[in-house]
Amino acid sequence: MKTKFKEAIKRHDIKVGIIGMGYVGLPLVIRFGSSGFKVTGFDIDGEKVSILRQGKSYIAHIPPEEIKALIDDEKFYPTDDYTLLSEVDVVIICVPTPLTKTQEPDLRFVRATSRQVAKNGRRGQLVILESTTYPGTTKEILLPDLSVAFGTVGKDFFLAYSPEREDPGNPDFSTEKIPKVVGGVTPACRELAATLYGEVIKKVVPVSSTEVAEFTKLLENIYRSINIALVNELKVLATRMGIDIWEVIQAAxxxxxxxxxxxxxxxxxxxxxxxxxxxxxxxxxxxxxxxxxxxxxxxxxxxxxxxxxxxxxxxxxxxxxxxxxxxxxxxxxxxxxxxxxxxxxxxxxxxxxxxxxxxxxxxxxxxxxxxxxxxxxxxxxxxxxxxxxxxxxxxxxxxxxxxxxxxxxxxxxxxxxxxxxxxxxxxxxxxxxxxxxx
Ligand SMILES: NC(=O)c1ccc[n+]([C@@H]2O[C@H](COP(=O)([O-])OP(=O)(O)OC[C@H]3O[C@@H](n4cnc5c(N)ncnc54)[C@H](O)[C@@H]3O)[C@@H](O)[C@H]2O)c1
Missing domain, CATH: 3.40.50.720 (NAD(P)-binding Rossmann-like Domain)
Incomplete structure (x- = not known):
């Protein structure tokens, strides 16, 4: 099954389903669609689906022409109908992962999507989670649901995690140019996911597990958060000392x-x-x-x-x-x-x-x-x-x-x-x- 699937991916002869038509999902649609894949875009927000069907964009830095071209070309079909999940070969999940009021992970959207894929998807599919989350999520939430529905992972279905590194509004780094880290639950899962991304993204970085891929994304963002906090704190001190922190940063x-x-x-x-x-x-x-x-x-x-x-x-x-x-x-x-x-x-x-x-x-x-x-x-x-x-x-x-x-x-x-x-x-x-x- 794996070899045939891989060949079909390389021929772009597969359908890609992307769940969550937001800041992450929509650029992915454009990436896959403009590379010749047929893409079905799922969202529970009917208004977004209707805007997309008209070939319009609701995100300022995503050009409507790119969406319209894919819709006109029948490469992109936006929908809120989960039953269409049975028609796709790959499912990429880009739903929100916010915090609850008490600052704890709110995985409602990931859980709901996992259940929908288990209910409406089918054997043989490659499922990839892209939402940012803690190490262990793919195996703790998706794997049990999908194993019950489809069978053995790595054989009857494939499951991987690949974090998104979108930098919205940055013209220097389009989705295609940002290296993509990919971890699979099994080697076969990783191989298929890496093959898929390799068709649309210049550099794929396979890692040994889904946990490593999940942790990688968090390391990147924690690094930013901590370094921003550091300069924010130093800014307060520099201001008190009458020193311009931006001049200091420029010099450093x-x-x-x-x-x-x-x-x-x-x-x-x-x-x-x-x-x-x-x-x-x-x-x-x-x-x-x-x-x-x-x-x-x-x-x-x-x-x-x-x-x-x-x-x-x-x-x-x-x-x-x-x-x-x-x-x-x-x-x-x-x-x-x-x-x-x-x-x-x-x-x-x-x-x-x-x-x-x-x-x-x-x-x-x-x-x-x-x-x-x-x-x-x-x-x-x-x-x-x-x-x-x-x-x-x-x-x-x-x-x-x-x-x-x-x-x-x-x-x-x-x-x-x-x-x-x-x-x-x-x-x-x-x-x-x-x-x-x-
Ligand atoms: N925005 C970024 O720059 C960015 C960068 C890297 C990673 N991420 C991560 O990617 C994930 C998605 O973020 P985003 O910014 O695209 O969010 P978003 O809110 O822009 O988009 C998420 C979309 O998912 C839809 N949705 C929610 N539940 C759904 C369900 N059950 N089925 C179908 N659709 C559903 C929402 O209606 C929304 O349109 C998050 O985990 C986020 O942390 C975001």
């Missing part, structure tokens, strides 16, 4: 070995870095082990929004203003530049703190026309145009996301107070007296 970056720059900011955001480390620290407890680095970096990073607000208050104070009643124009609310993703964005935490302290908040973000209601927040705010009178009327402009396409020097020249959390003012900081960093 000239070291040709042993230093990789990370940059401070208003706090962690996005679906990965603030969340993933806690998947590992939760699992570690089962091994009677406490991850102190994860805990500490989490504390420092979640303290950043409060620090930004205190810096803003210091700046207003210098202008003999209280935060209460002050008009604050926030520039950028997405969690990172040039994307329309608000998930876990520190801007939401900061806006909430400002509103609770009586500030009058407006915002400008070319990627996010309005702030949708979330589980935690309901601000009813819409992006205002970045016009001279709006800037002049504000008591402070607070930059939280460094989107391209904004003339920050022009904004600074019109602002009473310009609070920069992203170093957009590095080139002209010394020329103005109304800038503070935070």
């Amino acid at each position: 970056s000239t070291k040709p070995f042993g230093f990789h720059p990370f940059y401070p900011g208003p706090g962690l955001g996005g679906h990965c870095i603030p969340i993933d480390p806690f998947y590992l620290s939760w699992k570690a407890k089962q091994y009677d082990f406490a991850n102190r680095f994860i805990q500490l970096s989490g504390e420092i990073n979640t303290g950043m929004p409060g620090y930004v607000v205190s810096r803003l208050m210091d700046g207003l104070n210098e202008n003999e203003k209280s935060l209460k009643g002050s008009k604050i124009l926030v520039l950028g609310i997405a969690y990172k530049k040039n994307v329309d993703d608000l998930r876990e964005s520190p801007a939401l935490v900061i806006i909430d703190k400002l509103l609770k302290r009586g500030a009058v908040v407006s915002y400008h973000d070319p990627f996010i026309p309005e702030i949708p209601k979330t589980r935690k927040y309901d601000f009813s705010l819409q992006s205002v145009p970045l016009k001279e009178d709006i800037i002049r009327q504000s008591d402070a402009v607070l930059v939280l996301t460094d989107h391209d396409g904004i003339d920050y020097q022009w904004v600074t020249s019109l602002s009473r107070l310009f609070v920069d959390t992203r170093n957009v003012s590095f080139e002209f900081r010394k020329k103005f007296e109304n800038i503070i960093t935070a």
Whole structure:
């Protein structure tokens, strides 16, 4: 079975099913579809399915033309009908893996998908989990469900884990160019999964188990979280010492070995870095082990929004203003530049703190026309145009996301107070007296 399957993969003569049409699943659809594979895209969100069927995109950095071309070419069929899982040869799972309110892994989506694949899939399929999760998930959740439904793994069906390393909005690294780590439950599982990805991704990195692949993703994100926390903490100290941390980082970056720059900011955001480390620290407890680095970096990073607000208050104070009643124009609310993703964005935490302290908040973000209601927040705010009178009327402009396409020097020249959390003012900081960093 394995040899025939492998040959069919190489001929692109198989159907690929991708579950979860989000930031990870959709680029994968485009990758497989544009490489000649037929792709069925599954999502429980009927609205997304309907948008995709019309050949449109709902993610700013994913071009609608690419989706439309695949739909017109009948290479991509979006659906919310799980029974179609029986028609695909490969199932790739890209569903969310958030945290519960008590910061524990919330594997509801993975469990639900696993049950759906077991119910609607069939023998002979290759199933690959891509959602970020703790080491052991593939074997603890998917393997039992699929073994009962299909038989012996590595013989009657194949199961692998391959983490996603998408960097949304980064034009230098498309899905195709990012090496893909692949671990299989058995050698046959790994071989098939590596063959599949090898058809659409330039470099595949096979590892010895699904646990190694799962842990690899967490190491990458924990590394980022800890290093960001480190520079955030050093930023607070440098500011107190009257030293510009960004200048320090720039100078340190000239070291040709042993230093990789990370940059401070208003706090962690996005679906990965603030969340993933806690998947590992939760699992570690089962091994009677406490991850102190994860805990500490989490504390420092979640303290950043409060620090930004205190810096803003210091700046207003210098202008003999209280935060209460002050008009604050926030520039950028997405969690990172040039994307329309608000998930876990520190801007939401900061806006909430400002509103609770009586500030009058407006915002400008070319990627996010309005702030949708979330589980935690309901601000009813819409992006205002970045016009001279709006800037002049504000008591402070607070930059939280460094989107391209904004003339920050022009904004600074019109602002009473310009609070920069992203170093957009590095080139002209010394020329103005109304800038503070935070
Ligand atoms: N966004 C990133 O940059 C990124 C990068 C690397 C890894 N990841 C990981 O990839 C996974 C997916 O993240 P994402 O950002 O694509 O999430 P997302 O929220 O953008 O997309 C997930 C999609 O899955 C759908 N979904 C949920 N349950 C489903 C089910 N039972 N059946 C079918 N569809 C279902 C949702 O409606 C949504 O459209 C997560 O584990 C995340 O940690 C994300």
